[in-house]
Amino acid sequence: MTDFDKLGVAKPFQIALKAKGYSQPTPIQENAIPYILDGKDLLGLAQTGTGKTAAFAVPLLQRLLESRFRAAPKSVRSLILTPTRELADQITKNIKAYTGRTKMYTSCVVGGVPFPPQFRALQRGLDVLVATPGRLLDLHRKNGVNFDELEVFVLDEADQMLDLGFIAELEEIACLLPKKRQTLFFSATMPPEIRDLADRFLTDPVEVSTAPPATTVETVTQKIAHLENDAKYPLLKELLSKEECEHALVFTLTKKGSARLAARLNADDVPAEAIHGDMSQAERQKTLDKFKRGKLNTLVATDVAARGIDVDDISHVINYDMPNATENYVHRIGRTARAGKSGTAITFCLPEDRGMLRAVQKLIGKKIEEMEGFTFFPSDREPKTARSNGYTAGKKAKTSGPRKGPGKGAAKGAGKGKFAQKAKASSTDKSGKKTPPRRSSGGPSGNARAQTGGTTGYLKRK
Numbered sequence: 476m477t478d479f480d481k482l483g484v485a486k487p488f489q490i491a492l493k494a495k496g497y498s499q500p501t502p503i504q505e506n507a508i509p510y511i512l513d514g515k516d517l518l519g520l521a522q523t524g525t526g527k528t529a530a531f532a533v534p535l536l537q538r539l540l541e542s543r544f545r546a547a548p549k550s551v552r553s554l555i556l557t558p559t560r561e562l563a564d565q566i567t568k569n570i571k572a573y574t575g576r577t578k579m580y581t582s583c584v585v586g587g588v589p590f591p592p593q594f595r596a597l598q599r600g601l602d603v604l605v606a607t608p609g610r611l612l613d614l615h616r617k618n619g620v621n622f623d624e625l626e627v628f629v630l631d632e633a634d635q636m637l638d639l640g641f642i643a644e645l646e647e648i649a650c651l652l653p654k655k656r657q658t659l660f661f662s663a664t665m666p667p668e669i670r671d672l673a674d675r676f677l678t679d680p681v682e683v684s685t686a687p688p689a690t691t692v693e694t695v696t697q698k699i700a701h702l703e704n705d706a707k708y709p710l711l712k713e714l715l716s717k718e719e720c721e722h723a724l725v726f727t728l729t730k731k732g733s734a735r736l737a738a739r740l741n742a743d744d745v746p747a748e749a750i751h752g753d754m755s756q757a758e759r760q761k762t763l764d765k766f767k768r769g770k771l772n773t774l775v776a777t778d779v780a781a782r783g784i785d786v787d788d789i790s791h792v793i794n795y796d797m798p799n800a801t802e803n804y805v806h807r808i809g810r811t812a813r814a815g816k817s818g819t820a821i822t823f824c825l826p827e828d829r830g831m832l833r834a835v836q837k838l839i840g841k842k843i844e845e846m847e848g849f850t851f852f853p854s855d856r857e858p859k860t861a862r863s864n865g866y867t868a869g870k871k872a873k874t875s876g877p878r879k880g881p882g883k884g885a886a887k888g889a890g891k892g893k894f895a896q897k898a899k900a901s902s903t904d905k906s907g908k909k910t911p912p913r914r915s916s917g918g919p920s921g922n923a924r925a926q927t928g929g930t931t932g933y934l935k936r937k
């Protein structure tokens with residue numbers, strides 16, 4: 476008897492879970508599955524990476540299978556609403572894996588792809604529809620879908636829905652759903668506005684929580700690098716060149732920022748690709764698949780685009796730009812250390828980011844340690860103190876003179892990676908004479924900076 480068996484999970488699903496390599500339920504699965512099988516409404520406070528997809532998908536499918544009811548054309552028996560296309564796609568893949576041995580129909584409707592195949596899929600009636608709010612409403616307005624036979628409604632990542640401004644769509648969708656239904660509501664954080672939203676959707680719910688609100692995954696080693704803008708790019712390159720940094724997800728605040736940063740890394744022979752909301756669904760999927768299959772080591776993403784990224788072996792999350800909302804910090808770092816693995820999250824903190832850092836630390840209830848082993852000085856300025864001019868922790872750090880780019884101290888402190896070598900070469904030659912900076916230096920006086928026309932560094936905060 477497996478542990479899933481003890482929770483009441485039926486044989487076909489036990490087999491599917493085993494095939495996915497899940498031998499033991501995660502805490503959210505253990506806590507949520509029996510209640511969902513019982514038909515209860517559920518409020519799940521669960522971070523990303525905790526196994527919440529199986530926690531709701533398996534009992535939902537089992538309930539649908541037990542009633543053996545066939546949906547009428549254009550009707551859906553269950554609806555799973557997600558904030559992003561990637562997450563919708565991920566959930567759909569999971570559902571299809573669980574329903575492989577059953578005759579259940581699942582489809583996914585998201586924006587950015589043509590309507591006709593989505594209309595056709597809905598025509599026959601579905602057991603499970605996974606959707607993003609905008610496209611779902613479009614299809615409903617075009618008479619492509621109705622909810623008359625809806626039995627179960629799942630709202631996933633509710634906090635992100637609100638962050639993305641989907642509140643009006645959610646309210647519209649809520650009015651379309653039958654009152655008699657089972658509702659499962661998941662959120663990684665539970666600020667008062669999410670609780671209000673949950674109250675509107677749920678009836679007498681059971682609350683399950685895998686962690687106190689906004690605590691961060693224990694197995695993530697979190698570090699902070701205090702630095703100035705000019706030092707961000709050289710530090711990023713150094714981190715990416717390290718052997719242990721096998722699979723890195725780098726966060727920027729803006730779509731343009733992610734595209735530019737990926738382009739700059741590529742120009743410096745560091746293979747990287749960006750994923751952001753301005754790309755077509757097909758492009759995003761292609762990039763994501765490459766990253767998942769390990770054919771791409773570095774992915775640069777915005778908060779929104781990263782939502783659906785479900786990759787188990789991300790070794791490093793690098794917050795190149797500080798998040799602009801404290802909850803996003805939790806979401807970002809939750810991308811590493813998934814499925815019981817460990818991971819590292821490094822956050823670049825500019826002097827103007829320190830307020831946000833304090834807020835993040837308050838939210839997670841602990842102080843994030845400073846990163847050791849790197850020496851970065853901002854630009855051509857004489858550092859007054861190491862701390863006020865950037866980040867200095869390397870034992871061999873020289874603090875005595877003005878520097879261009881990452882400089883010697885940076886190369887030494889940062890290890891022996893090939894980028895460390897380049898960084899060194901870009902600032903001084905053997906005789907100590909300044910040489911023209913190479914494009915790869917990324918330093919404050921380098922060509923890259925000149926090309927972007929910036930005076931304060933590569934990425935401007937918006």
Ligand code: AMP
Nearest residue numbers: 497499500501523524525526527528814
């Ligand atoms: P989720 O929070 O649903 O996105 O799942 C996070 C990761 O954990 C996914 O990569 C799943 O494949 C994995 N996972 C989910 N449930 C289990 C389980 N019971 N045992 C091992 N891995 C799991």
